[in-house]
Amino acid sequence: MxxxxxxxDVHVDKDVVGRYRPALEELPDRADVLLIAGDLTRHGxxxxxxxxATEFGGLGVPVVVVLGNHDHQSDRQDDVxxxxxxxGITVLEGAATVLKIGGHRLGIAGTKGFGGGFKGACASxxxxxxxxxxxxxxxxxxDALRDALRSVQVDALVALTHYAPVPExxxxxxxxxxxxxxxxxxxxxxxxxPTALALHGHAHHGSERGRTPxxxxxxxxxxxxxxxxxxxxxxxxxxxxxxxxxxxxV
Amino acid sequence: xxxxxxxxxxxxRLLAEHDRIxxxxxxxxxxENVLVLGGEVESAQRRDEICRQITTRYPDLExxxxxxxxxxxxxxEVEEIS
Numbered sequence: 001m002x003x004x005x006x007x008x009d010v011h012v013d014k015d016v017v018g019r020y021r022p023a024l025e026e027l028p029d030r031a032d033v034l035l036i037a038g039d040l041t042r043h044g045x046x047x048x049x050x051x052x053a054t055e056f057g058g059l060g061v062p063v064v065v066v067l068g069n070h071d072h073q074s075d076r077q078d079d080v081x082x083x084x085x086x087x088g089i090t091v092l093e094g095a096a097t098v099l100k101i102g103g104h105r106l107g108i109a110g111t112k113g114f115g116g117g118f119k120g121a122c123a124s125x126x127x128x129x130x131x132x133x134x135x136x137x138x139x140x141x142x143d144a145l146r147d148a149l150r151s152v153q154v155d156a157l158v159a160l161t162h163y164a165p166v167p168e169x170x171x172x173x174x175x176x177x178x179x180x181x182x183x184x185x186x187x188x189x190x191x192x193x194p195t196a197l198a199l200h201g202h203a204h205h206g207s208e209r210g211r212t213p214x215x216x217x218x219x220x221x222x223x224x225x226x227x228x229x230x231x232x233x234x235x236x237x238x239x240x241x242x243x244x245x246x247x248x249x250v
Numbered sequence: 251x252x253x254x255x256x257x258x259x260x261x262x263r264l265l266a267e268h269d270r271i272x273x274x275x276x277x278x279x280x281x282e283n284v285l286v287l288g289g290e291v292e293s294a295q296r297r298d299e300i301c302r303q304i305t306t307r308y309p310d311l312e313x314x315x316x317x318x319x320x321x322x323x324x325x326x327e328v329e330e331i332s
Contacts, residue, residue, distance in 0.1 A: 003328065011272075015293040023324035030324065042272045070272065197331050204275030204289065217331050223320050224275060224290040232328045 001237055002101050002156055005030065005061075007230040008037030008201020009222040011070060012052040020055055023229030028060040031232050032101045037201035037221050038068025038112060038162025041080065049080040053087035062099055064090040066110040068162035068202060092160060094144030096152045102241035107154030109193075111145040113163030113200070114138040116183030123179060142185035149193035156235045159190045159198040159216075168210030169220035170203045187212040196235055257285075261304060270299055276317060284312045290320040 005027055010020065027034060036056065041048035044067075056063055071080055081091045090097050092110030099106045116123050116138035125135040141163075149159060164170055164182025173181060181203050190198045191214030198212065201222040208225055210218040221231055254260070258278045265273045273296065277288040287304075291297050297317045304313060 009275075011292050015295045019292070019322045023322055026324045030328075043269070073272065205277070219329075223292075227290075227321055228325050229322045230325065232325055234328050234330045237330050237332070 003031040005230040006035045006221040009039040036065040039070040044071040044074040049083040057087040096148040105154040107152040109148035110160035113161040115180040117179035118167040146189035171207040
């Protein structure tokens with residue numbers, strides 16, 4: 001059994017430090033790892049990244065994150081990543097990490113992702129340079145997620161993004177902005193690997209549950225959607241746990 | 251109340267682009283005599299700043315603020331994924 005705590009869109013700045021901490025202190029009793037689906041900060045500044053690291057660091061469980069669009073606002077995403085990494089937080093962008101939990105191997109592959117839309121209402125890589133750049137960016141992030149998901153051999157594989165891979169978890173948002181909230185290419189990438197669970201944020205007015213076309217469960221963990229400090233998802237129920245990491249992959 | 255046609259769009263951009271706000275999740279709905287703000291933010295200071303900035307930009311506008319502060323309690327349940 002693996003228990004994954006997850007939240008997104010926490011938008012930490014000085015005024016938020018301390019709000020999550022009481023619930024986070026309970027994490028080691030409730031989950032094996034905490035995943036955060038982007039928009040860690042308000043404006044993507046170094047000071048805000050330090051506030052995030054103060055609030056979400058040193059928890060007693062591994063913390064794995066992707067950045068969101070807010071974390072790019074100040075064009076300091078590399079510095080933000082460095083602050084978080086120096087604080088012991090794993091930041092994924094087109095990369096994967098493997099954790100050994102209870103004798104199982106948990107793989108987490110992450111990317112920020114991008115917009116572009118979904119079937120019947122998506123942008124095409126055609127026309128003006130600006131439009132080709134927009135769709136090309138979405139494709140690049142999706143390809144990076146696919147490669148990251150396929151790069152690990154694990155017992156349970158989780159995809160972590162900021163932008164949505166399916167439209168179902170956007171229900172509640174205006175249809176007119178779906179193309180700015182996610183893209184179908186992320187869903188394709190998730191379906192091209194043996195993914196057990198896909199987590200995303202970004203859609204504050206969206207819905208919690210959906211599935212990719214290939215049937216992978218998708219959960220929108222944006223903080224205003226889940227309305228609590230984090231959700232907990234259980235994978236590999238019914239498996240035998242052990243402290244012997246040599247049994248990983250059995 | 252202002253009759254400005256693009257008022258909702260201008261307020262959405264103000265809330266996203268103002269360097270002390272940066273909120274994209276606030277809803278803006280016009281009623282007959284009042285502008286209703288909805289959604290949730292991470293602190294009371296942010297909610298108050300949103301109202302302050304809109305009032306500063308549009309002093310004749312009557313605002314009803316229904317913006318909530320997102321709760322941060324620990325969860326009571328675990329969802330089993332299958």
